[in-house]
Amino acid sequence: MEMVSAALDVLWRWDVALALLVGSIGGVAIGAIPGVGPAVAIAILLPATFSMDPIVGLTLLLGIYGSSMYGGAIPAILINTPGTAVNALTTYDGFPMTQRGEGRRALSLAYSASFVGGVFSVVCLIFLSPVLARIAPMFGSREIFLAALLGIILVVVAHRGQMLIAAALAGLGIFLSTVGLEPAAYTRRYTFDQSWLAGGIDLIVVVLGLFALSQAFILMTMDDEKVRLPRSRGSLFQGFRELARHPRVAAVSSSFGVLMGMVPGVGEFTAQFMSYTSARKLSKTPRSFGNGSAEGLIASESANNAVPAAAMIPLLALGIPGEALTAMMLSVFYVHNVVPGPGLFQNEMDFVVALYMALLILNVLVVIFLLISTGWLVHLTRIPNRFLGMCILLLSFVGVFSIRNSAVDCMIAGVFGLLGFVLKRLNLPIVPIILGMVLGSIMEVKLRTSLARVRDPLEFIDRPIAFILFCLIVIILGSTLWRVWRDWRAPDRRTPQKKAARSFVTRISGRSERHFENRTKQQRRRRFYDHLGS
Amino acid sequence: MSKTDLIEVKTRVSGQVIFVIAAFVVSLLLLSQIGTQTEWNDNARTIAAQPRLWPAIALAVMVVSFGLHWRLMRRRRPNGLDWIEVKRWVEPLEYLGWFIVYVLAVPRLGFLPMSLVLACALTWRLGYRSRTALILAALFAVAVTAIFKGFLGVNIPGGQIYDLLPDSIRSFFLVYL
Numbered sequence: 001m002e003m004v005s006a007a008l009d010v011l012w013r014w015d016v017a018l019a020l021l022v023g024s025i026g027g028v029a030i031g032a033i034p035g036v037g038p039a040v041a042i043a044i045l046l047p048a049t050f051s052m053d054p055i056v057g058l059t060l061l062l063g064i065y066g067s068s069m070y071g072g073a074i075p076a077i078l079i080n081t082p083g084t085a086v087n088a089l090t091t092y093d094g095f096p097m098t099q100r101g102e103g104r105r106a107l108s109l110a111y112s113a114s115f116v117g118g119v120f121s122v123v124c125l126i127f128l129s130p131v132l133a134r135i136a137p138m139f140g141s142r143e144i145f146l147a148a149l150l151g152i153i154l155v156v157v158a159h160r161g162q163m164l165i166a167a168a169l170a171g172l173g174i175f176l177s178t179v180g181l182e183p184a185a186y187t188r189r190y191t192f193d194q195s196w197l198a199g200g201i202d203l204i205v206v207v208l209g210l211f212a213l214s215q216a217f218i219l220m221t222m223d224d225e226k227v228r229l230p231r232s233r234g235s236l237f238q239g240f241r242e243l244a245r246h247p248r249v250a251a252v253s254s255s256f257g258v259l260m261g262m263v264p265g266v267g268e269f270t271a272q273f274m275s276y277t278s279a280r281k282l283s284k285t286p287r288s289f290g291n292g293s294a295e296g297l298i299a300s301e302s303a304n305n306a307v308p309a310a311a312m313i314p315l316l317a318l319g320i321p322g323e324a325l326t327a328m329m330l331s332v333f334y335v336h337n338v339v340p341g342p343g344l345f346q347n348e349m350d351f352v353v354a355l356y357m358a359l360l361i362l363n364v365l366v367v368i369f370l371l372i373s374t375g376w377l378v379h380l381t382r383i384p385n386r387f388l389g390m391c392i393l394l395l396s397f398v399g400v401f402s403i404r405n406s407a408v409d410c411m412i413a414g415v416f417g418l419l420g421f422v423l424k425r426l427n428l429p430i431v432p433i434i435l436g437m438v439l440g441s442i443m444e445v446k447l448r449t450s451l452a453r454v455r456d457p458l459e460f461i462d463r464p465i466a467f468i469l470f471c472l473i474v475i476i477l478g479s480t481l482w483r484v485w486r487d488w489r490a491p492d493r494r495t496p497q498k499k500a501a502r503s504f505v506t507r508i509s510g511r512s513e514r515h516f517e518n519r520t521k522q523q524r525r526r527r528f529y530d531h532l533g534s
Numbered sequence: 535m536s537k538t539d540l541i542e543v544k545t546r547v548s549g550q551v552i553f554v555i556a557a558f559v560v561s562l563l564l565l566s567q568i569g570t571q572t573e574w575n576d577n578a579r580t581i582a583a584q585p586r587l588w589p590a591i592a593l594a595v596m597v598v599s600f601g602l603h604w605r606l607m608r609r610r611r612p613n614g615l616d617w618i619e620v621k622r623w624v625e626p627l628e629y630l631g632w633f634i635v636y637v638l639a640v641p642r643l644g645f646l647p648m649s650l651v652l653a654c655a656l657t658w659r660l661g662y663r664s665r666t667a668l669i670l671a672a673l674f675a676v677a678v679t680a681i682f683k684g685f686l687g688v689n690i691p692g693g694q695i696y697d698l699l700p701d702s703i704r705s706f707f708l709v710y711l
Binding site: 047048051161162164165167168170171172174175177178182184185187188189190191192213216217220221384386387389390391393394395396397398401402403404405407410411414417418421422425426427428436440443444447448450451452 | 545546549550553554557561564567571572573575578579580581582583585587588589591592593594595596599600602603606619622623625626627629630632633634636637638640641649652653656657660661662667670671674675678682686687688689690691
């Protein structure tokens with residue numbers, strides 16, 4: 001109780017309240033505009049938050065992170081265009097409902113499911129805090145190294161069908177983190193005798209280039225789309241009543257969101273996929289999934305909104321970001337000398353609880369705002385693409401230039417903007433680069449400090465958590481290599497007759513006598529049973 | 535809707551082979567420079583303390599992964615469609631040029647004037663030539679300046695041109711606009 005009152009003291013300030021309000025309303029608006037998304041908004045706002053108090057800056061960014069998915073459901077349901085990437089699955093069931101004239105019902109269901117997912121994950125986070133506070137100090141250098149390595153491996157493995165490219169781009173991220181002065185012996189690495197490279201490549205410059213500038217380029221080279229907003233009837237409150245009829249779907253999906261959010265590198269997509277497939281399996285009407293099923297909509301929305309709070313767990317407890325947005329937030333912590341990790345739970349628990357409470361209040365604020373303002377929020381989808389691109393270009397300048405007033409940073413961001421443009425055109429992942437940059441530098445430091453204390457290689461995994469993490473890495477690598485090997489075998493293009501003939505030849509080759517003996521026995525047995533039956 | 539439809543991302547085929555070859559060549563070139571661009575520390579107590587270790591790991595992962603991806607591609611040589619896609623990659627260079635000019639001009643001509651010029655000129659260039667669009671662009675530029683520089687106080691220097699203003703309003707322009 002003392003902790004809660006201390007946390008309320010942290011939150012009870014006009015600037016925190018304003019950050020919460022602006023973050024939640026701004027996040028919903030940003031989510032409702034297809035083509036912007038929380039990553040772009042957070043990347044742009046990141047340098048602006050450096051001058052704020054840590055709790056104010058983080059509340060603002062958390063507000064945008066947590067509320068953008070609520071807003072992203074609006075265009076996903078009404079015009080079949082996801083507002084944020086994670087709302088893609090919402091279109092499967094949301095848009096068919098709109099086509100049936102049930103747009104408001106779908107929106108209402110999405111809001112209520114998102115609210116349940118968001119609140120459920122914050123409650124889980126609050127109940128997990130004592131456990132985290134006990135476990136986090138058990139993480140020393142070697143455990144954090146292994147957890148970061150596990151995060152990198154999971155990021156690569158999570159990109160099914162693109163694993164090699166994801167691995168290469170994670171490698172690029174790690175390489176970028178090594179450029180500049182090396183922190184231990186102060187030798188130069190890949191600076192090519194250029195003084196502007198000696199300080200290294202700033203994470204925020206890369207983030208702004210890859211997310212914001214590339215998105216501006218994408219939008220400015222696109223054609224505008226004519227958006228027709230469909231008419232729909234019904235109350236925005238009916239979804240809350242309807243959700244009460246599907247408590248199991250909401251609970252299971254939110255649990256998937258929490259579990260997947262906690263695992264570094266996995267995130268919303270896997271959570272949504274798992275909750276959607278499980279909801280379809282549990283449903284009495286699985287055929288309606290993809291054709292306007294209320295359960296499908298609940299599954300996807302509650303899962304993706306349960307992730308943001310859960311994604312804060314590895315960040316706060318271990319200092320390891322699980323995906324791009326938490327990686328950006330990590331830089332806010334560092335700027336303010338708040339080092340996330342085991343020490344945070346021991347020394348600044350009131351700060352951690354204040355963040356949880358901010359997330360809880362945020363969910364309430366967002367739902368109230370959405371119930372009032374959905375009518376005019378839908379008009380944000382009408383902003384033309386190229387005009388939006390111009391706006392993002394201007395805001396990107398503010399983001400990059402305000403870091404250290406460097407034109408060189410802007411040029412570097414421009415180069416990464418072009419790289420991001422190409423990656424987005426090719427549908428290749430960007431997140432591995434960012435996580436490679438963040439986790440690469442963590443791995444380098446932690447491996448150096450942990451190996452200095454180890455005499456025997458096996459000593460590296462002689463502690464329980466290190467051993468568990470090592471086993472997890474081996475299992476994941478082994479299962480992935482097994483799956484990849486199985487998928488790489490040449491496809492069998494023979495006709496069924498040829499396959500049958502070939503299998504028959506294989507079966508009898510070298511043991512034809514035994515085969516025919518077995519056949520004869522079988523025929524005898526059948527005759528015997530036939531005889532019995534008659 | 536199959537399982538793979540839900541989780542697997544479809545990559546664009548055209549242009550991919552050129553990107554992968556270029557990335558493979560660049561990573562190979564960077565790896566070849568590891569001897570001159572990183573140092574080997576003889577006094578390092580463990581391999582983890584070698585400054586060369588992590589660039590070597592990262593570049594080796596890049597070379598192997600890009601190389602394997604290229605090796606496993608169905609089509610390993612670029613065709614006409616790939617080059618058409620590459621032409622699309624050049625299109626944003628124009629907007630990058632606008633961005634660079636803006637970056638170089640702000641410290642001289644000021645944040646607000648340059649934001650107004652960029653927003654209106656780029657809106658015109660992008661094909662929105664109605665009076666409403668231009669007014670909205672100008673309002674957006676003013677709002678960005680007011681919120682970020684005026685209210686949030688982000689670190690953007692005042693333009694050199696403001697030195698020409700009378701003393702009474704110069705400091706206001708330097709701090710807020």
